[in-house]
Amino acid sequence: MQESLDLKFAANQEMWNQKTGVHLDSDFYELEAFKQGDTSLRSVELEEVGEVSGKSLLHLQCHFGMDSLSWVRQGAEVTAMDFSSEAIKEARNLSKELELPATFIESNLYDLPSNLQGEFDVVFTSYGVLGWLPDMDRWAEVAAQYVKPGGFLYLIEFHPVIWMHDEEVNHIEYDYFNTSVIEEITEGTYADREAALKHKSYSWNHSISEVVGALIRQGLQISQLNEFPFSTWDCFPNLKEIGHRKYVFKHLEGKIPYMYSLKAHKPA
Numbered sequence: 001m002q003e004s005l006d007l008k009f010a011a012n013q014e015m016w017n018q019k020t021g022v023h024l025d026s027d028f029y030e031l032e033a034f035k036q037g038d039t040s041l042r043s044v045e046l047e048e049v050g051e052v053s054g055k056s057l058l059h060l061q062c063h064f065g066m067d068s069l070s071w072v073r074q075g076a077e078v079t080a081m082d083f084s085s086e087a088i089k090e091a092r093n094l095s096k097e098l099e100l101p102a103t104f105i106e107s108n109l110y111d112l113p114s115n116l117q118g119e120f121d122v123v124f125t126s127y128g129v130l131g132w133l134p135d136m137d138r139w140a141e142v143a144a145q146y147v148k149p150g151g152f153l154y155l156i157e158f159h160p161v162i163w164m165h166d167e168e169v170n171h172i173e174y175d176y177f178n179t180s181v182i183e184e185i186t187e188g189t190y191a192d193r194e195a196a197l198k199h200k201s202y203s204w205n206h207s208i209s210e211v212v213g214a215l216i217r218q219g220l221q222i223s224q225l226n227e228f229p230f231s232t233w234d235c236f237p238n239l240k241e242i243g244h245r246k247y248v249f250k251h252l253e254g255k256i257p258y259m260y261s262l263k264a265h266k267p268a
Helices: 002-025 031-035 043-049 066-073 085-098 109-114 136-145 208-217
Strands: 056-059 077-082 103-106 120-126 147-158 182-187 198-203 221-228 239-243 246-249 259-265
Touching: 002 085, 002 198, 031 066, 043 120, 043 147, 043 221, 043 259, 056 066, 066 077, 066 085, 066 120, 077 085, 085 103, 109 136, 136 147, 136 208, 147 208, 208 221, 208 259
Parallel strands: 056 077, 056 120, 077 103, 120 147
Antiparallel strands: 147 259, 182 198, 221 259, 239 246
């Protein structure tokens, strides 16, 4: 069982290694604007996380580090991790180039306790991360152990209703609940759909109750749970912009949730 899971993780890791270079060169991430001082963080997470100046922050599944370094610009002392060796390499390069100090760790999330010790005021994770993990109880166990007493975990993620749809968002293709692995052949990437990339990927759907229940079982207290009728990223087909960094499917405006966020505190 574990051997099969390791093979799936390895396939996903190779996919993200190859995606990293495409993402760096794409218009999607607006890297040059970021280098000039723009933040990659959206207004939702900036408002909901709140003031981080002088606080320690752990960023789980950070990709190539733009959000991590945006939190550094907000005054946080940042540690970040990702399982992609290419993403971590580029994150370290970006940190050095922009003179924004942060610690970047290459690790599978489930193996992070073997690679990182300590506790943090804020544990942050965002957008398209949970679907690459099969087990929310193990995810919550790892994440919760890094939250300081009195600190909190903050998650902002695409809503599981989104992941039920087919690629063109025309019909329901996948279960809402985590019943089986989703095995797909994917081409291109959300940042560049014409990129010459083709991979087999493995992912898992997670209901909101699965995520929230896993955190509660770790003793964290849910203080906030919000759903949003828009996406802050233009990362799906057939989206239209309805406001600054607010996108909806043209045929589903006002009908489905696109994202959700939660804050879970560890009692002092």
